Amino acid sequence: MTIEMKVMISTEEIQAKVQELGKKIDAHYANSDKxxxxxxxxxxxxxxxxxxxxxxxxxxxxxxMTVSSYAGGTTSSRDVKILKDLDGEIRNKDVLVVEDIIDSGNTLSKVLEILQTRQPNSIELCTLVSKPSRREIELDVKFLGFEVEDKFIVGYGLDYDQKYRHIPFIGEIGL
Structure with missing residues (x-):
């Protein structure tokens, strides 16, 4: 199968955004002793x-963590299953959940509920990419990289059938 791809977010734009997010995260947690x-x-x-x-x-x-909300199909079952749990404790710690992309928000909202039961000091959310037009559950994203339209994108960790994660930019593909 031939896939056409056009660059949506360049490698340079991603790297600049990551540095900017790092500074914002440092500033946010600067006064925390946790x-x-x-x-x-x-x-x-x-x-x-x-x-x-x-x-x-x-x-x-x-x-x-590895979680799944897909019961063997291509649509979410809305029932989150933990496939790999945390190795460490988060009680009384500041937690920053790092996500590559937020679409509907369903799975992530369940993950946040699960983590909250473990009594962290705080939980914040950082995502590289957000697709607000697909959101079904609103989430408070403290640290946001890019908002994009509802296009199918790959690269920089995002995949299509477990492929294209290695691409250093984010590209829109036409299937």
Missing amino acids: ELVLIGLLRGSVIFMADLCRAISKEHELDF
Whole structure:
């Protein structure tokens, strides 16, 4: 299958935004004496989180979760299943959930509910890309990279059938 792709967000734009987000995150947590934990939602967030964690100067831990809301199909079942849970405790820590893209918000809102039961000091949300036109559940995104139209995009962690995550820019594809 041949896929046509056009650059939507360049590598340079992404890297500049990651540095900007790192500064904003540092400023936000500057007066907190609590430990900071970045929680990435696998697999899509891993490339963004790797760059973001290097852009944050405040000392922090990294942890990951894998969740699914797809019961073997292509549409969300709205029932979130934890496939890989956190390795560490988040009680009394400042938690920053790092996501590659937010579409409907359904899965992420459930993840935030689950994390809240673990009694962190705070929970904030950072996403590289948001598609507000697809939002079904409003989320308070404290740190936002880019808002995009409802286009199918890949690259910089975003995939199509587990492919194209490695591309250093975000591209729109036509299937």
